[in-house]
Amino acid sequence: MRRPVKFRSLLVSVALLGAAAGCATVGEQAEAASGIAVRLLAVVDAGDGEAACALLAPATLRTVAEDEPCPQAILEKSLPRPGTVVETSVYGQWAQVKLDDDTVFLGAFPGGWRVVAAGCTPQASRPYDCSVEGD
Numbered sequence: 001m002r003r004p005v006k007f008r009s010l011l012v013s014v015a016l017l018g019a020a021a022g023c024a025t026v027g028e029q030a031e032a033a034s035g036i037a038v039r040l041l042a043v044v045d046a047g048d049g050e051a052a053c054a055l056l057a058p059a060t061l062r063t064v065a066e067d068e069p070c071p072q073a074i075l076e077k078s079l080p081r082p083g084t085v086v087e088t089s090v091y092g093q094w095a096q097v098k099l100d101d102d103t104v105f106l107g108a109f110p111g112g113w114r115v116v117a118a119g120c121t122p123q124a125s126r127p128y129d130c131s132v133e134g135d
Contacts (some may be wrong), residue, residue: 012127049075051073054056056074057107080102084100102119102121103120
């Protein structure tokens, strides 16, 4: 069952890790975030669960791997095929990448952007509904 993204717990987990984006410009950060979002969907589409799991934020990785190893579980999450990036927004340590058929949320971690939630669709005035997300 898919749950709404819990932005408060996501914010706390990323805030505790500190700034990873360093001195990069907003444009460079947006490009890097959108690259990770597209890469996640591409490696899932290619059936490479190991590579997909390496792109997940720690809390998201734990949630995905609750019942079975992440490389198997991530491939069962009904993520869409990679599409065209429509818009990327960076808000400090957070990024939102909107693609044709998906919205991916990312957080800045040491070592770069990591996927916090993916397979997300807006739900009118409610939070996004995501097939992959952290706790």
